[in-house]
Amino acid sequence: MANETVKTFDFNQDPMLMDPVTYGAYYAIRHVALAQEPVNESILPDGKIMTEAQVAELLGPTKAKGLGLTVTPGMKEPVKKSVADKEA
């Protein structure tokens, strides 16, 4: 267990070079970020290398399962933030 390799997602490459799972995760994370109002630039994956756990955390259990990622118990779906939420 101590030597278990942590799966990583290399988003520090062009999408044209990504394997299908990384490609799917890349656009799924971008969707989570871009769908927020205003755009949550801090979670955009471009240029980053993330662990599977980080990717799953950002996507939430439903999308993470869809991509074949490991989902930990208690993981929550991402909440879409809007300007209205902020003002409230």
Next chain:
Amino acid sequence: MATFLLNDVELWVSKLPETAFNTHYTAGAEFEKVRSSQPVSLMPNFDFTTDAGKPGNGSEFATQRCLVNTQHPTIPVQDEVNAEMAGRLLLRSLGGTVTAANVTGSAYKHTCPMLPKASGLQLPSMTVIDKLGAADFLYGGVVVERFKLSQNRADAPLFECDLVGSGKAITPNGVTSLPATPSVISCLDGNYTILQWTDAGGAQDFTAGEGFRAWSIEIVNNSKLNDKLAGDPTNSYTYETVTVTPPYRRRIYRGARVVNAQITIPLQATKPQWEKYVIGQDITDVIFKPRGPIITGAVRQSLAYFIPKAKIASITMGEEDGDAVQTITLEAMYDSVSLGAVTGEVVNTTTTNFK
């Protein structure tokens, strides 16, 4: 005296945008010959004022005429897409700063956003030479008014581009050693198009399953024409000892830009797109990307428009070869990252200065 076939018209466009609006290029090496499926041979037109019908003239007919303005030339260019001049025109249609990056090996990507508001309203201009027989003119201050990518089924994707000039026109063009042939045009095969978006269900690939029947995306810059100002620069023409100096425009500013994007797919047993339309679901990273020959590995020549954020504006039912189809019209939303609604990308083997 020789006469000419219209199809023999020759068209050249500057490889780079002008360093300043109306500052035209003068060396043949600075131009690329362009292939277009719509031959256009132009001669500039002008505006005149006359005294026809004016009280005191004594007649409804003119007794005097004054040359007051050079009209904007419009030059349509259209052909099968390519990652050479069509790619340059695509980038110039957006006008933002072009960034070059090595993808891998000999493949380079050139990307740009829309011209941001902080950079003003002047899109990058280019120099165009249009020549057929005596209709031999160099046009400066030419901008992209409209650029459209489209494809029907797996046919070769097409581009259509409308260029509009300031009216600066020099004849004859005076540029020596212009390229005799277009740059090598690599065929972008309609079979390798990427057409996808991402929604709450993940990446939606419209080339999979029943595929798409057609798509198109168009950027319209709504250029402000006839933006006349006192002190505008002038052309100078001298024939038979008479010299005239009609003004042309010192700028062609863009107006409110419009993005028109549509995807036509067959109607199926479920209607997920209609459902997303009704609830106003966010759609992100809409990719319209015709691709061509392999450069290296999995990387192909390509040019593309991306819509970072969109919603479905409407879905209309139709028919294509007897099949029921639905045409999805997208509304491109403002993206605070790129400061516009669309970004562009060209992938080829040019390492730098492709814009």
